Amino acid sequence: MTTHERIRQALDELATAPEPVGLADRALRAARRRRARNIGAGIGVGGLGLALAAVAVVQLPGAGTVQPGATEPCATFTSGSNGQPEVPRDQWPDFVSATIAALPARSDYSMQSGHTFCFGFPGDPVPGYTPAPDAGVGAAYAVVNLGPDGEDGRLSIDIQIGVPTPPVDCETEVTEFNAQAAENGLPGAALLLCHEPTPTTPLTYVLGFDEDTIEATAAYDDGTVVELYYIGDAITAEQLAAAAADPGLYATIPSAPAATAT
Amino acid sequence: MDDLDAVQFREYVAARQRALFRSALLLTGHRQDAEDLLQTALTKLAQRWRAINRSGSPDAYLRTTMYHQWISWRRRHRHGREYTVEVTPETSASGDLATDGALRVALATVLSQLTPKQRAVVVLRYYEDLPESEVARILGCSVGTVRSQAHRTLARLRELCPDLAPEKEFDTP
Numbered sequence: 001m002t003t004h005e006r007i008r009q010a011l012d013e014l015a016t017a018p019e020p021v022g023l024a025d026r027a028l029r030a031a032r033r034r035r036a037r038n039i040g041a042g043i044g045v046g047g048l049g050l051a052l053a054a055v056a057v058v059q060l061p062g063a064g065t066v067q068p069g070a071t072e073p074c075a076t077f078t079s080g081s082n083g084q085p086e087v088p089r090d091q092w093p094d095f096v097s098a099t100i101a102a103l104p105a106r107s108d109y110s111m112q113s114g115h116t117f118c119f120g121f122p123g124d125p126v127p128g129y130t131p132a133p134d135a136g137v138g139a140a141y142a143v144v145n146l147g148p149d150g151e152d153g154r155l156s157i158d159i160q161i162g163v164p165t166p167p168v169d170c171e172t173e174v175t176e177f178n179a180q181a182a183e184n185g186l187p188g189a190a191l192l193l194c195h196e197p198t199p200t201t202p203l204t205y206v207l208g209f210d211e212d213t214i215e216a217t218a219a220y221d222d223g224t225v226v227e228l229y230y231i232g233d234a235i236t237a238e239q240l241a242a243a244a245a246d247p248g249l250y251a252t253i254p255s256a257p258a259a260t261a262t
Numbered sequence: 263m264d265d266l267d268a269v270q271f272r273e274y275v276a277a278r279q280r281a282l283f284r285s286a287l288l289l290t291g292h293r294q295d296a297e298d299l300l301q302t303a304l305t306k307l308a309q310r311w312r313a314i315n316r317s318g319s320p321d322a323y324l325r326t327t328m329y330h331q332w333i334s335w336r337r338r339h340r341h342g343r344e345y346t347v348e349v350t351p352e353t354s355a356s357g358d359l360a361t362d363g364a365l366r367v368a369l370a371t372v373l374s375q376l377t378p379k380q381r382a383v384v385v386l387r388y389y390e391d392l393p394e395s396e397v398a399r400i401l402g403c404s405v406g407t408v409r410s411q412a413h414r415t416l417a418r419l420r421e422l423c424p425d426l427a428p429e430k431e432f433d434t435p
Contacts, residue, residue, distance in 0.1 A: 003426050004388065007419070010365045011389040014373075015284035020297045023304055024275035028268055031308035076294075113294050143298050154302065231302075 030150050076115045077142070086145075087111040094252040096142045099157050099228065102246035104239055106146070114142030117161070117254055140253075146234055153212075153232015159253060160225045167219040170194035170205040177207060189215075192237040195245075197221075204245045206237040216240035224253055271311050274320060275304060281390075282324060288385045289332050291373065303327040325386065326400050333378050368422035372415060379403070383411040 001009075077087045092100075093116045100109045117140045140159045146152035167173045170191055178188035189207040192214065197203040202218040209215070212233050218226040218241075226244045243249065279300070286296035303324050307314060314323050373381055379401060386397045387408065394412075398405045420426045 003416075006365060006426070007369065007388050008391065010369045011288060011385070012284070014366060014370060015287045015389070017283075017287055017293055017296075019280055019283050020300070023279055023301060024272045026301060027275070027304035027308040028271060030305045031311075113298065115294070141294070143294075150305070156298075 077111065077113055087113075093140065093142065095140050095159060095249065096144065096157060098246065098249040098252045099142075099155075099243055100144065102243035102249055103155075103235060106234075108147050108152075110145040110147065110150075112143045112145055114140070114157070116140050117159075146232060150232075152234040153230055155232075155235070156227075156229040158227040158229065160227075161223060161253060161255070163223045163225050166223055166225050167203055167205075167217060169196060169203065173205060173217070174207060193241050195241070202226075202245050202250075204241050206241050208237070214240055216244040218244040218250075220250070222255070224250070226250070226253075267312055267315075270315060271308055274315070278321065278324075282328075285325075285385055285390060286328060286332075288373070288389055289328070289381060299328055299332055302331055322396075322400070325390075329382050329386075329400055332382075365419075365423050365426070368419050368426075371422055372418050375418070376415065380411050380415060383408055384415055387412055 075093070077091075077093075089111075092111055093114070095116070096111055096114065103109075139161070140157070142157045144155040144157065146155065174189060174191045181188045187210070189209050191205060192208045193204075193206040193216075195201065195204040197219075202220045204216070204218045206214055206216045213229075213231045214235075214237050215227060215229045216237070217228075226249065228240050228244045230240055282303075283296060283300055286299045287293065290296045290299060306327050307320060307324055310323075311320075314320050373384065376384065382401055383397060386392045386400060387394065392400075394405045394408045397408045401408070416426075
């Protein structure tokens with residue numbers, strides 16, 4: 001066996017994990033609805049959506065799950081496991097509910113996946129990957145669609161606690177970000193909004209990556225960093241920033257432990 | 263997209279999703295991120311399916327989309343959501359694994375130390391077996407850059423796993 005073959009086989013074994021289900025159907029529904037919206041064909045889209053949602057329940061018997069212990073620390077929510085394409089709203093983690101409450105009101109926010117606060121590697125380990133040993137650094141994460149299949153965009157909620165080097169000011173952040181982008185041969189970001197910290201509010205800023213992708217960050221003195229990353233055109237930079245720095249959201253975030261935990 | 267397009271799209275995803283998901287998993291190192299990454303890329307592909315399918319290169323479109331999307335996601339994790347990778351004893355002891363544990367440990371360690379572009383080079387070049395020219399096109403860099411990134415990665419692997427003897431065929435498509 002050549003070196004190339006040995007490396008390829010080792011990579012293949014590192015990548016061993018169960019495949020998600022329903023990828024094609026979810027992609028088709030999202031694409032159809034986005035197209036319908038984009039051409040202004042509003043009439044009938046709701047009915048189509050209901051019909052497709054009904055089809056989804058039939059076609060995706062293994063889709064969507066909330067794993068046992070969803071309210072316990074480091075619970076994982078993964079689509080594709082128990083017959084539902086999304087996480088039921090009454091089972092959303094507090095940080096997700098608080099984030100959505102701080103965003104523009106609409107009835108069709110749909111949580112697709114995520115995990116509650118984990119220290120080290122989140123609760124869905126990949127063979128070959130183990131928790132980071134960083135003491136006290138934890139994270140929670142969720143993907144929320146606007147519309148059942150994300151026809152109005154896709155929001156990622158990423159909260160880190162115990163961050164040793166949190167952002168300090170807007171200018172430094174955008175400069176560092178663009179340096180990293182340049183290193184990877186990619187376009188930089190534009191600073192769309194900046195609120196420097198006050199004694200009662202966090203550093204808050206929004207970066208724009210392209211015409212429909214923005215990221216709001218709120219960084220607190222205690223090492224808590226809230227990042228809301230949105231692809232779509234239904235939430236403005238100001239709205240996303242307000243949600244990231246929302247006191248109600250911050251109140252749902254636990255303190256970082258002092259000791260190492262995995 | 264008409265019914266025939268939808269059927270073709272489903273057939274394409276059914277045939278390719280296993281390989282694509284594994285590539286996404288190697289890029290991200292995290293199952294949820296891999297699923298989200300692939301789902302986002304497939305949605306974009308579905309929106310342009312007819313034209314891209316006619317062009318005969320949906321794989322190339324998906325790889326490029328996944329790479330750029332992943333880079334974007336990586337940037338937002340720059341403040342702390344990083345993972346250290348290593349092979350667990352359970353993984354090493356698994357009966358269906360064929361390679362030696364030392365190499366998997368070395369690979370996992372090296373992957374965790376790479377920049378996003380270097381990691382993409384490893385996945386595209388050595389896992390997907392793409393020629394250097396195709397890797398360069400996807401990553402938007404020169405063939406020379408791909409080659410140098412691959413050499414550096416291999417050198418680091420050999421440091422960690424000395425029995426990987428130099429072989430010329432490693433760098434040929």
